[in-house]
Amino acid sequence: MKRRINKAGILIITMTMLLSLVACEKNKDNLDAAKQGDTVEATSDTEQSAEPTTEATMEASATEEPVVEEEPIKELTYQDFDSFQPIREVAIPCTFESKEENDNQNTTYEATGSYDLNQDGTDDTILFKHDSDTYEYSLQINEANITDFMATPECFYIVDLDKRDTYQELVIYDNGMSDDPCFNFYRYDGNNLVLLGMIGSLSDSTISFDGYGRIVKGDSLLNRLSPSIIPAFYEVEKNELKMHDFDLSEVLNQEYSLSVDENAYFCETDQVGEDFIPDWSENMQDYEINLKAGDKIMVKGIYDSERYWVVLPDGRSGMLYYWIGD
Ligand SMILES: [Ca+2]
Numbered sequence: 371m372k373r374r375i376n377k378a379g380i381l382i383i384t385m386t387m388l389l390s391l392v393a394c395e396k397n398k399d400n401l402d403a404a405k406q407g408d409t410v411e412a413t414s415d416t417e418q419s420a421e422p423t424t425e426a427t428m429e430a431s432a433t434e435e436p437v438v439e440e441e442p443i444k445e446l447t448y449q450d451f452d453s454f455q456p457i458r459e460v461a462i463p464c465t466f467e468s469k470e471e472n473d474n475q476n477t478t479y480e481a482t483g484s485y486d487l488n489q490d491g492t493d494d495t496i497l498f499k500h501d502s503d504t505y506e507y508s509l510q511i512n513e514a515n516i517t518d519f520m521a522t523p524e525c526f527y528i529v530d531l532d533k534r535d536t537y538q539e540l541v542i543y544d545n546g547m548s549d550d551p552c553f554n555f556y557r558y559d560g561n562n563l564v565l566l567g568m569i570g571s572l573s574d575s576t577i578s579f580d581g582y583g584r585i586v587k588g589d590s591l592l593n594r595l596s597p598s599i600i601p602a603f604y605e606v607e608k609n610e611l612k613m614h615d616f617d618l619s620e621v622l623n624q625e626y627s628l629s630v631d632e633n634a635y636f637c638e639t640d641q642v643g644e645d646f647i648p649d650w651s652e653n654m655q656d657y658e659i660n661l662k663a664g665d666k667i668m669v670k671g672i673y674d675s676e677r678y679w680v681v682l683p684d685g686r687s688g689m690l691y692y693w694i695g696d
């Protein structure tokens with residue numbers, strides 16, 4: 371299990387999204403500064419346009435669906451990956467201060483920030499406390515509180531999931547117990563604080579938003595094809611994140627170009643499908659494959675975000691798969 375000692379620094383960085391999608395690693399430096407008592411101000415090159423519409427939402431309850439203005443939106447298809455923007459580009463600037471305390475037994479991390487999450491004109495006080503030994507955390511926004519467990523909180527973001535309502539959501543990136551990242555989504559409506567849900571992803575930079583309440587991950591091989599493909603999307607329904615799969619039957623047996631270089635594993639086999647078990651023995655290197663951007667592959671089967679039945683440019687057929695374990 372991988373443990374991180376210095377969470378303090380990391381958290382703060384959070385909202386930073388400078389000109390070029392600076393990653394958490396860069397932010398860690400800032401957080402270290404914040405750990406000393408400084409204030410780290412995150413910036414974003416892309417602010418979402420979320421004009422407050424104060425009339426309806428101040429009395430809304432987190433137990434109710436947010437008030438959504440009438441604005442028809444395009445039905446999403448598996449071909450719409452380009453209408454999504456990564457979290458680092460859409461995160462709204464916010465400042466957090468943090469401190470870390472150690473005694474003989476426990477390390478506690480605390481971060482505070484202020485942001486008008488329900489867009490009622492008054493900033494809301496955000497207080498996050500985490501115990502790195504028990505993994506328990508407390509998130510308090512004004513008088514509302516949630517306690518739960520989180521392994522390795524590293525970054526805070528504020529995003530506007532749906533620009534048609536007045537909520538703006540807090541997202542906490544948890545790097546997991548063993549580099550198994552997860553984004554935790556919270557909504558505050560002025561009275562209630564709700565954990566909308568969690569979305570696991572294979573890295574911290576692969577979650578994207580369309581501004582109309584829809585979220586996609588970018589950690590699938592399908593995202594890196596040209597044209598890119600979305601296997602599924604998430605949206606909030608009754609204050610809960612729900613995943614919707616796309617019907618990808620039209621995608622199969624088609625040839626696609628890779629949009630980026632692809633380092634993976636490939637096993638030439640007829641034993642394709644859900645039951646395929648990768649060889650993770652000491653011979654695993656024998657299955658490494660390096661495909662290049664522009665290479666054409668045919669997708670014959672999609673089993674999850676880590677395993678695909680493909681036909682390679684040289685005509686070999688088998689399973690293309692990825693290392694996601696520890
Ligand atoms: Ca407020």
Ligand SMILES: [Ca+2]
Pocket residue numbers: 420530531532533534535536537538
């Ligand atoms: Ca909103």
